[in-house]
Amino acid sequence: MAKSSSNPLITGSGLWQQSPERVLFENHSFGLNAGDRIGLVGHNGCGKSTFLNILAGRNEPSEGSISVSRAAVVSCVEQHLPKQLMELTLAEAVRDALPKDKRDWMDWKVDVMLPEMGFEPHQSAVLCKDLSGGQMTRLMLARALMTEPNLLLLDEPSNHLDLPTIMWLESFLKSWKGSFLMISHDATLLDSVTNRTWILQDRKLHAFDLPCTKALAEHEVLTQARIARRDSEEKEIKRVEASAKRLADWGRTYDNEDLSRKAKSMEKMVDRMKDDQTDAVEAYPWNLSIAGEQIQADRLVQLKDLNVTPPVADVFLYNVDDIAVRPGDRIAVMGANGTGKSSLLRCCWEKRTSEAGDVRVHPRCRIAFYDQTLQQLPGEANLVEGMVSVGEALGVDLRVPDCEKTIIAAGFKYNQLSQKISQLSGGERARLLLVSLSQVQANLMMLDEPTNHLDLYGRNELSNQLQSFNGSFLLVSHDRHLVEATCNRFWVVQNGRLQEVNDADAAYALIAEVQVKAVKADAASQSVVDTTVGESAPEPDHSGEDELLERLIELETLMEADLARRPNRQSPHLQVQWKDEITQIHERLELNG
Known part of the structure; x- marks a missing residue:
């Protein structure tokens, strides 16, 4: 990876930024040089996006x-x-990124850029609203690159992306020749593509010529040294204060002006010591303790002949033939968005008490479910009421005093206990739900993308807790660091089936292989979309039997690819047309009997 040169692209001097509530950062001075590939990290709310917007010229600093x-x-x-x-x-949106006076004569750049971002020529006519999440990410990168920059500023580009798209983004950033500064909570992505790390903490910018994980480790060593130094200074200040007080008391008692002068001199020394004292380290507002229990059993849950369907539509996704979750299992459920990972967890949760037999739960197994929508927490309830309601849903009676202690121990302030849950940030609601679930002493936790609302520090805290969790869990996540640090089994959902592989690397390889095929199928699907823009698709004329069979296979492939997308990315009108044409072909080939 290229090392940074001494050519500054952006320099900052004495930057201060004041928000309505507090100072975000103070006295920042820095240089962003050619060759720098910087990861900017810090907890949610510390001012990272504000800082990036100042670099981009969108905002002005309060000072500096x-x-x-x-x-x-x-x-x-x-x-x-x-x-x-x-x-x-798609083409119009990319062209829009060019200056208005250059759009006509630089239109050729659109045709060059789209293939570089992995788009097929015919996809240029697809409407932006019909793009998948991964395609939208590539579109926004294409727009940014139209001005041929040598410095990119990226604000959480991997946020809410699925694993295949994150892997594509990582590959792109590795091969890109320019410099960049990127805000991200994805440690694996940062470690792979950066050569410097800026940590925004305690209103200061701490710079390291290291990628994320190594920089955080070194910063922690320095932080602990700061804490020890401040503790030592505090002890010395208290000692001198006590001596000054003692001398002042003696001076008054014995009417000794010399002792009184010495006392005043020592008091001034205390003031100077406080002025020169090492800055305090602000505690990270995120504490978590997830308790669980392991039971002696051959298996906790048995899935047999389970048809997985999404909760909002009666659409068959895939069938789980026969697979078990056993005590000690820490299972990662992996794959692209829309394949049915979350639907698998929800089916298991909703059928845990069913007598159908496709989900069989051990009678002593207590299950806790983390829903990525956070809808388990009632918005109009306060924090304590919310925790009690989560316990009630799981059949556990939680006492109010215990809930109050647990919530405060998790980093919430006392005056937040009566706050409505709807007023919390996404990260705070995620923390409250995780803490609430931890109180039920579950034998099996089902976690559906628990890192969606967490910053880098919160993800690390969750990782540490899952590593020491006594029970078993099923984890749907695109966070590779979390998966690799906590899981010992790996299920990949793709192509309408669930497949177990030996390790995380095998899962990544399988997902990457499937993604290549999915892109081709998606391109074929979008080509059909192109024919339907503004008018109905023409009735196909496939007279020969071989042609009809070939067309039938093509239609079934298109249908499968479209159904594999997230519901809001599917094309129901095309599905209706494809079904009608499939029915017609079946009738012509007499396949309905």
Whole structure:
């Protein structure tokens, strides 16, 4: 990986930023050089996005200055595509990123950029609103690259992406020749593509010429040294204060002006010592303890002939033939978005008490379910009521005083106990739900993307707790660091089936292989979309039997690829057309009997 040079693209001097509630950062001075590939990390709310927007020129600092080199061509990768572009075609949205006075004569750049981002030529006419999440990420990168930047600013580009798209983004950033600064909570991605790390903590910017994990480890060593130094200074201050007080008392008691002068001199020394004292380290507002129990049993859950369907539609996704979850299992459920990973967990949860026999739960097995939508927490309830309600749903009676202690121990403030859950941030609600589930002493936890709302520190805390969890768990996650650190079994959902592989690397290889095939199928599907824009697709004329069979296979492939997408990314109108045509072909080939 290229080392940073001494050519500054952006320099900052004495940056301060004040939010309405507090100071976000103070006295930042730095240089972002050509060749730098920087990961910017810090807990949620510390000011990372504000800092990036100042670098991008979108915001002005409260104090200080930013200087951008003439050699710097800076471009920002959007977090979300602007709403006004959603009705445009893919090509039009990319062209929109060019300056208005250059769009006509630089139109050729669109045709060059789209293939570089992995798009097929015919996909240029697809509407942005019909793109998948992964395609949307590639579109936003394409827009950022149209001005040929040498510095990219990326604000959480991997947020809510599935694993195949994260792997594509990682490959892109590895091969890109320019510099970048990227905010991310994905330690594996940062370790793979960065050569420097900036940590925003305690209103200061701490810079390391190391990738994320090594930088965090070194920063922790320095933080512990700061804590020890401050503790030592506190003890010395208290000692001098006690001596000054003692001398002052003696001076008054014995009417001794010399002792009184010495006392006042020592008091001034205490003031100087406090002024020079090492800054305090702000505690990270995230404490978590997930308790669980392991029971002696041959198996906790047996899945046999289970038809997995999504909760909002009566659509068959795949069948689980026969597989078991045993005590000690820490299972990662992996795959692209829309394949049915979350649906598997929800089917297991909803059928845990069913007598159908496709989900058989050990009679002594207590299951806790973390729903990524966080809807288990009633929005109008306060924090304590919310925890009690989660316990009631799992058949556990939680006492209010115990809940209050647990919530405060998890890093919430006392005055938040009466706050409505709807007023909490996504990260706070995720923390409250995890803490609530930990109180039921589950034998099996089912966790559906628990890191969606967590920052890097929260993810590390969750990872540490899952490593020491006494029970078993099923984990749906695209966080490779979490999966590799906590799991010992790996299930991959793809192509309408669930397949177990030996390790995480085998899962990644299988997902990457499937993704290549999915892209081809998606391209074929989108080509059909193109024919339906503005008018109905023409009735196909397949007269020969071989042609009809070939068309039937093609239609079934298109249907399978579209159903594998998330529900909001599917094309129901096309599915109806494909079903009608499949029925017609069946009738013509007399396959209905």
